[in-house]
Amino acid sequence: MGMRMMLLTSGTRGDVEPFAALARFASDRGHEVRLGVPDNSGVDLSGLDTVSLEVDFHRLVQAHGISPWTAVRHFRTEVGPGMRRMLAAAVRETLAFAPDVVVHHPKVLTAPAVAQAFARQGLTW
Numbered sequence: 001m002g003m004r005m006m007l008l009t010s011g012t013r014g015d016v017e018p019f020a021a022l023a024r025f026a027s028d029r030g031h032e033v034r035l036g037v038p039d040n041s042g043v044d045l046s047g048l049d050t051v052s053l054e055v056d057f058h059r060l061v062q063a064h065g066i067s068p069w070t071a072v073r074h075f076r077t078e079v080g081p082g083m084r085r086m087l088a089a090a091v092r093e094t095l096a097f098a099p100d101v102v103v104h105h106p107k108v109l110t111a112p113a114v115a116q117a118f119a120r121q122g123l124t125w
Helices: 013-028 068-097 111-119
Strands: 004-008 032-037 050-052 101-104
Touching (some): 004 068, 032 068, 068 111
């Protein structure tokens, strides 16, 4: 009997590809896998059960000149809100899926908290 696995990743292509490979590997072995990913990663996610973490890291890391004021403005208008959307989506999607196990990228800071909430019910992470 397979496990329900929630995989959460964030970042760009190099962050997403290993999680997509793990999702395919686990799915091929009978596990039910859902993969939370950022938008526009450039990774082939066909055939995988994916959910959006509502953030586009390419947009967040765009160069906005060298002005410190431009950088602060970019953080306020893009980076901060994008990260909040991603962290909230990770919690929401994990709770909705109710997995047996959560595997996450270190950038998904809310994953340990939601996994601990499930740990009282026997979840491992």
